[in-house]
Amino acid sequence: MKNNLEDYLKSKKETVDAALESYLPGVSSVPPIIFESVRYSVFAGGKRLRPILCLASAEAVGGKAEAVLPAACALEMIHTYSLIHDDLPAMDDDDYRRGKPTNHRVFGEAVAILAGDALLTEAFHLISSRELFKGARVESILRVIHELSQASGYFGMVGGQVVDIQSEGQTVGEETLYFIHTHKTGALITAAVRTGAILAGATEEQLHALSQYGRDLGLAFQVADDILNVEGNREALGKETGSDTRLKKVTFPTVMGLEASRQKARELVAHALTHLGSFDEKAEPLRGIARYTIERKS
Amino acid sequence: MKNNLEDYLKSKKETVDAALESYLPGVSSVPPIIFESVRYSVFAGGKRLRPILCLASAEAVGGKAEAVLPAACALEMIHTYSLIHDDLPAMDDDDYRRGKPTNHRVFGEAVAILAGDALLTEAFHLISSRELFKGARVESILRVIHELSQASGYFGMVGGQVVDIQSEGQTVGEETLYFIHTHKTGALITAAVRTGAILAGATEEQLHALSQYGRDLGLAFQVADDILNVEGNREALGKETGSDTRLKKVTFPTVMGLEASRQKARELVAHALTHLGSFDEKAEPLRGIARYTIERKS
Numbered sequence: 001m002k003n004n005l006e007d008y009l010k011s012k013k014e015t016v017d018a019a020l021e022s023y024l025p026g027v028s029s030v031p032p033i034i035f036e037s038v039r040y041s042v043f044a045g046g047k048r049l050r051p052i053l054c055l056a057s058a059e060a061v062g063g064k065a066e067a068v069l070p071a072a073c074a075l076e077m078i079h080t081y082s083l084i085h086d087d088l089p090a091m092d093d094d095d096y097r098r099g100k101p102t103n104h105r106v107f108g109e110a111v112a113i114l115a116g117d118a119l120l121t122e123a124f125h126l127i128s129s130r131e132l133f134k135g136a137r138v139e140s141i142l143r144v145i146h147e148l149s150q151a152s153g154y155f156g157m158v159g160g161q162v163v164d165i166q167s168e169g170q171t172v173g174e175e176t177l178y179f180i181h182t183h184k185t186g187a188l189i190t191a192a193v194r195t196g197a198i199l200a201g202a203t204e205e206q207l208h209a210l211s212q213y214g215r216d217l218g219l220a221f222q223v224a225d226d227i228l229n230v231e232g233n234r235e236a237l238g239k240e241t242g243s244d245t246r247l248k249k250v251t252f253p254t255v256m257g258l259e260a261s262r263q264k265a266r267e268l269v270a271h272a273l274t275h276l277g278s279f280d281e282k283a284e285p286l287r288g289i290a291r292y293t294i295e296r297k298s
Numbered sequence: 299m300k301n302n303l304e305d306y307l308k309s310k311k312e313t314v315d316a317a318l319e320s321y322l323p324g325v326s327s328v329p330p331i332i333f334e335s336v337r338y339s340v341f342a343g344g345k346r347l348r349p350i351l352c353l354a355s356a357e358a359v360g361g362k363a364e365a366v367l368p369a370a371c372a373l374e375m376i377h378t379y380s381l382i383h384d385d386l387p388a389m390d391d392d393d394y395r396r397g398k399p400t401n402h403r404v405f406g407e408a409v410a411i412l413a414g415d416a417l418l419t420e421a422f423h424l425i426s427s428r429e430l431f432k433g434a435r436v437e438s439i440l441r442v443i444h445e446l447s448q449a450s451g452y453f454g455m456v457g458g459q460v461v462d463i464q465s466e467g468q469t470v471g472e473e474t475l476y477f478i479h480t481h482k483t484g485a486l487i488t489a490a491v492r493t494g495a496i497l498a499g500a501t502e503e504q505l506h507a508l509s510q511y512g513r514d515l516g517l518a519f520q521v522a523d524d525i526l527n528v529e530g531n532r533e534a535l536g537k538e539t540g541s542d543t544r545l546k547k548v549t550f551p552t553v554m555g556l557e558a559s560r561q562k563a564r565e566l567v568a569h570a571l572t573h574l575g576s577f578d579e580k581a582e583p584l585r586g587i588a589r590y591t592i593e594r595k596s
Contacts, residue, residue: 025452030477034452034460085415090407109388110463113411117383118452120415124422125447128440138436142426145443149423154323154332154416162332165408179328 005288009052012065016051017043019069020076023126037107037115038122041080045098049221050075050188053289054196057210060276060283063200067134071144071195074123078152079188081119082161084112091165092247124149136199144195151191160184169248177255178219185225186218193217193286209275213286216272221293223265226251230258232298265294303586307350310363314349315341317367318374321424335405335413336420339378343396347519348373348486351587352494355508358574358581361498365432369442369493372421376450377486379417380459382410389463390545422447434497442493449489458482467546475553476517483523484516491515491584507573511584514570519591521563524549528556530596563592 020042027035051072055065065072087094087102088109094102104112127145130138150156160183167176193214197207229244230253244251252261272290276283318340325333349370353363363370385392385400386407392400402410425443428436448454458481465474491512495505527542528551542549550559570588574581 029452031457031460031464033464034457038452081415085411088411090411111460113383113386113388114456114460116415117379117418118456120418121447121451121456124443125451128444128447130437130440130444138440139428142428142436142440142443145422145440146426146428149419149426153419153423154327154336158412158416158419159329159332162329162409162412166329166331 005285005292008056008285008288009047009292012052012055013048015055015065015069016048016072016076020073023070023073033107033111034115034118037103037111038118040106041084041097041103041115042077042119044100046076046080048076049289050079050192053189053192053214053217053286056283056285056289057193057196058200059196060210060279060286061197061200061202061206062282063196064134067136068196068199070126070129070132071199072192074127074148075188075192075195077119077123077126078148078157081116081123082152082157082188084116084119086161088112091161120152133199137201140198140201144198147194147198148191151187156183156187156191157185160187164250167250170250172250172255174255177250177252180250181219181222182215185222186215189218189221190214206279209278213272213275213290216268216275217290217293220265220268220272220290223252223261223268224294224296226253227258227261227265228296228298269294303583303590306354306583306586307345307590310350310353311346313353313363313367314346314370314374318371321368321371331405331409332413332416335401335409336416338404339382339395339401339413340375340417342398344374344378346374347587348377348490351487351490351512351515351584354581354583354587355491355494356498357494358508358577358584359495359498359500359504360580361494362432365434366494366497368424368427368430369446369497370490372425372446373486373490373493375417375421375424376446376455379414379421380450380455380486382414382417384459386410389459418450431497435499438496438499442496445492445496446489449485454481454485454489455483458485462548465548468548470548470553472553475548475550478548479517479520480513483520484513487516487519488512504577507576511570511573511588514566514573515588515591518563518566518570518588521550521559521566522592522594524551525556525559525563526594526596567592 024039024042025035029035054068054072054075058068059065083097084103086092087097088104095105096102103115124145130141133141160180163176164180164184190211193210194207197210252264269290273287276287322337322340323333327333352366352370352373356366357363381395382401384390385395386402393403394400401413422443428439431439458478461474462478462482488509491508492505495508550562567588571585574585
C-alpha cells in the first residue's frame with residue numbers, strides 16, 4: 001500500500017506539474033520578469049498537496065482527475081502566492097524556502113509582491129476558464145470560485161495570517177492556535193477537497209463527509225509541520241528548522257508540548273479516516289494521504 | 299447637462315458607497331485589524347469611477363444599475379487593492395493618498411499587504427455571489443470573472459505596474475508609456491465598462507463599441523491624471539503634486555510635453571464619444587463621464 005501511495009503521489013505530481021507548465025505563460029511574455037518570478041516560485045519543488053487532494057477527491061466520488069485539473073492548478077497558484085507574501089521582509093522575513101532563496105531575495109520586494117498578486121489573480125482566471133473543464137456544470141464552477149475565494153480571504157487564509165503575525169512573541173492559548181491553523185492552512189486544504197468533489201458532481205452528503213475529512217487532515221498536516229519545524233533537518237525541509245522559535249511563532253509544540261502534539265496528530269488522522277467510512281476503494285488515495293501526513297519527513 | 303452629470307455621479311456614488319458598506323464585514327469581525335484596514339482604504343474618498351462606469355454601461359444597454367451592483371463593488375475593491383499595494387515602501391513609497399495617510403502608514407506594512415490581498419480575493423467572492431445578482435445569467439457571471447481576472451493579472455494591471463516600476467528613472471518612449479497606461483489603468487477601466495454591459499445582456503456589437511469607448515476613456519483618464527499631477531494643487535488631489543517627478547515616473551507630459559498631452563486628452567475623449575454613436579440617450583451618462591474626464595480638477 002505504501003508503494004502504491006508513493007506511485008500515486010508521484011504520478012499525480014507529474015500531471016499537476018505538466019498542467020501548470022501548460023497554463024503559465026513562458027518567460028518570453030512581456031514583461032519577462034513577472035513571468036520569471038511567478039515560475040520561479042511555482043516550480044520551486046512543492047509537494048502539490050492541495051492539487052493532489054483536489055484530484056483524489058474528484059476520483060473518490062467517481063469523477064476523473066483530468067476533468068478538474070484547472071481547479072487543482074488554481075489551488076497551487078493560491079498556495080504559492082501565499083508563500084511568496086508570507087516570506088516577505090514585512091511578514092516572516094524568510095531567506096529560504098524549499099532549499100532555494102525566497103522570491104523577494106531573487107527578484108526584489110516589489111516584483112515578489114506583484115508575483116503574489118498575479119498568482120492570486122490568475123488562479124481565478126484559470127478556474128473561470130469554462131472551456132478547460134471537461135463536463136463540469138457552470139453552476140459548479142461558480143460555486144467553486146465562491147468557496148475558494150471565501151477560503152482564501154479575510155475569513156480564511158488571510159485572516160489566519162493576520163492573527164499569526166499578531167501573535168508572534170505573544171503568549172496565546174489553544175484557541176488562538178486553532179484559529180491560526182484552521183484559517184491559515186486548514187481553509188485552503190478543505191477547499192481543495194471540496195473543489196474536486198463539487199466539480200465531479202458529489203452529492204451534498206459526500207461533500208459533508210469530505211469537508212470533515214479535509215478539516216481534520218488540514219489540522220493534522222499543520223501539527224505535523226510544527227513538529228517537523230522543531231525536529232526536521234535542514235536538507236529535508238529546505239529551510240531553517242527552528243525558524244518558528246526565532247520568530248516566536250505560536251505552534252502546537254510550544255503550546256502543548258512535543259509528545260502531546262504527536263498524539264494529537266495521530267488522533268486527527270484517525271478521525272479524518274472515519275469520515276471516509278462510507279466511501280469505497282476509490283477513496284483509498286485520500287486515506288493514504290491522511291496517513292502520509294504524519295509519516296512524512298519533509 | 300453638466301448639472302445632470304454631477305447629480306448622476308453623486309447619486310451613483312451614494313449607491314456604490316451604500317452597497318460597499320453592506321458587503322464589507324464590520325470591524326467587530328475577527329481579527330478586527332484586517333477589517334479596519336480594508337475599510338480604511340475602501341472608504342478613503344474615492345470617486346468610484348470604475349463602479350459608476352459599470353452601472354452606466356449596464357444602463358446604456360437597457361439594463362438596471364442595481365442588478366450589477368455586486369460587480370461594480372468588486373471593481374472598486376480590485377482598484378483599492380491595487381492602490382494599497384502601489385503605495386507600499388517597496389513600490390512607490392507614498393505617504394499620502396486622497397489626503398489621508400496611506401494604508402501601510404496607519405496599519406503597518408504587513409497588514410497593508412494583507413488588506414490588499416484580502417480585497418483582491420473578496421472581489422472574486424463578491425462577484426461570484428450568484429444570489430446577489432438580479433437576473434444575470436450564470437454564464438455571464440462566469441465570463442465577467444474570467445475577463446476581470448485577465449484585466450487585473452499579469453496581462454493587465456499587474457503587468458502595467460511591473461513595467462511602470464522598471465521604467466522609473468529610465469528614458470522610455472511612447473510605446474512603453476502606452477503599455478504602462480493601457481495595462482495599469484486602462485485594462486480595469488475597459489473591464490468596468492464591459493462588466494456592466496455583459497451582465498445586463500449586451501449584444502456582441504454593443505460590447506465591441508463599449509470596449510473601444512473604454513479603451514479611449516481609460517487612456518484619456520490617465521493622460522488627464524498625468525497633467526493634474528504636474529498642475530493640480532495638493533488640496534484637490536489629496537497627494538503631493540509633482541510626485542511623478544520625484545519618482546522619475548514615465549508620464550505623458552514628460553514624454554510629449556504638457557500642451558501636446560492636453561491635445562491628446564481632448565482627441566481621446568472625442569474619439570471615445572464616436573464609439574457611442576449608435577447608442578441612444580441611455581448612454582448619456584457615459585458621454586458625460588468622458589467629457590468630465592478632462593474637465594475634472596482632482
